[in-house]
């Protein structure tokens with residue numbers, strides 16, 4: 001980064017360059033990660049089990065040491081300027097690890113102190129109220145339900161007012177209501193300018209929340225894209241036609257449309273680009289009629305992020 | 318220096334003691350009181366004067382030292398082992414704290430607890446046998462030095478241990494026997510020459526010797542040697558800890 005311009009752009013919230021991680025076992029969990037997270041965005045990192053999501057987050061947060069590569073948080077190097085870098089970051093880890101015998105209030109206060117912040121009872125009170133934990137402030141953590149414990153972990157992560165928040169599978173094992181609440185909270189945080197990186201298996205979650213989406217598979221980032229662009233670019237539209245009589249063999253007159261025929265021949269599926277100038281639908285319907293089939297019904301569907309994700313991960317392996 | 322963090326860790330650890338007050342303070346006090354009843358009062362009446370004082374008074378420094386050692390080690394090792402075991406260590410590792418601050422918090426709290434306990438035990442002992450402390454400043458100095466050194470040692474054990482068995486193996490298999498054999502209950506000058514020589518390889522002999530000197534101004538070995546060896550042990554512990562943080566041994570993957 002050069003600083004010759006007067007109008008210096010903000011450094012990326014997180015910048016990862018050439019990051020690799022080989023565990024002591026010899027297993028290579030990350031192989032050459034480059035990633036840049038913009039200030040203020042919600043970035044969803046998608047990937048199957050064992051892809052390296054937690055490893056990546058753990059390295060950025062200082063819990064796992066990288067084998068090679070460089071990471072900065074708001075411009076601060078996580079190794080050379082670890083104090084400044086870590087003060088930027090709050091982490092909600094994947095596992096529910098939140099002590100047992102302390103009270104909610106004490107554990108959140110502890111976290112704030114650990115990050116070098118002077119006590120601020122008013123802020124902690126507001127935080128606990130926002131997370132519906134205020135009534136539980138004097139309860140011991142063991143007495144809380146799993147969902148409550150997760151909220152406590154979020155409160156701990158936010159206790160020092162970080163500008164970057166990592167949520168490692170925040171909604172795994174969380175009921176629908178709490179999931180909605182968390183999405184709501186994430187949005188509120190974003191409005192306050194907090195950068196958020198979340199990992200998830202729920203495509204729905206990424207679709208709902210993220211500004212940008214990254215897909216990681218076998219320790220490599222296979223894609224980073226604006227969510228809307230991604231949906232537009234990779235999202236295909238399909239036209240599903242119910243035909244009679246069942247089509248036992250596709251007539252060659254229909255070859256140009258590359259139709260997929262169902263097992264029993266009652267449905268034909270045409271995949272096309274909805275953004276294209278000519279979708280070819282009108283011609284297709286005419287050609288089907290000409291081939292001697294009656295169209296009994298039709299529907300269109302758009303491939304979801306889930307389909308995109310599955311096809312990406314599959315093609316990579 | 319992130320003093321807020323040191324304070325947070327220290328307070329967290331001290332409140333752990335407060336929560337487990339019975340286990341932390343009461344049980345060592347009771348077991349020490351039992352030693353006094355058995356060795357000091359019951360047996361002591363049949364023993365002559367040892368090292369220039371009554372037998373009951375003679376064993377006071379050794380008994381206090383024994384609690385200091387076991388308590389320092391168990392407080393400090395449990396203090397760092399539990400977060401590892403529960404997984405909450407992630408927070409400390411991800412916080413803007415230096416290794417030095419982490420050690421200050423955990424070891425400082427463990428040493429404070431052991432020191433408070435040592436003083437309580439001294440008070441308890443006073444109920445059973447009369448004794449004086451001829452060099453109170455040195456007594457406090459030895460007390461602090463010992464709790465600090467062995468809390469550092471306990472911290473190392475807590476990091477090294479990856480199971481509860483390993484956590485207790487060093488204290489029960491090494492420290493307790495060495496304390497018993499280190500002259501808590503007898504003057505090493507009473508041993509046959511060969512055994513006396515062997516005993517001199519036991520580092521705890523020097524601790525107990527120095528501590529006892531601060532009470533009664535009588536020592537089996539030169540006090541300077543005691544002090545020097547304690548400092549050497551402390552330096553070794555500090556060296557190991559700085560290596561642990563440099564390499565991330567058992568803390569970071």
Ligand SMILES: Nc1ncnc2c1ncn2[C@@H]1O[C@H](COP(=O)(O)OP(=O)(O)OP(=O)(O)O)[C@@H](O)[C@H]1O
Pocket residue numbers: 023024025027029047048049050051052053054055056094570
């Ligand atoms: N301490 C370790 N030693 C050796 N291998 C490890 C270690 N921790 C993780 N791994 C391996 O590294 C790979 C990546 O793990 P990681 O936890 O980062 O995956 P993930 O993407 O978070 O998966 P999930 O979605 O299941 O949480 C996995 O194959 C895992 O087995």
Ligand SMILES: [Mg+2]
Pocket residue numbers: 053054055094168
């Ligand atoms: Mg994970």
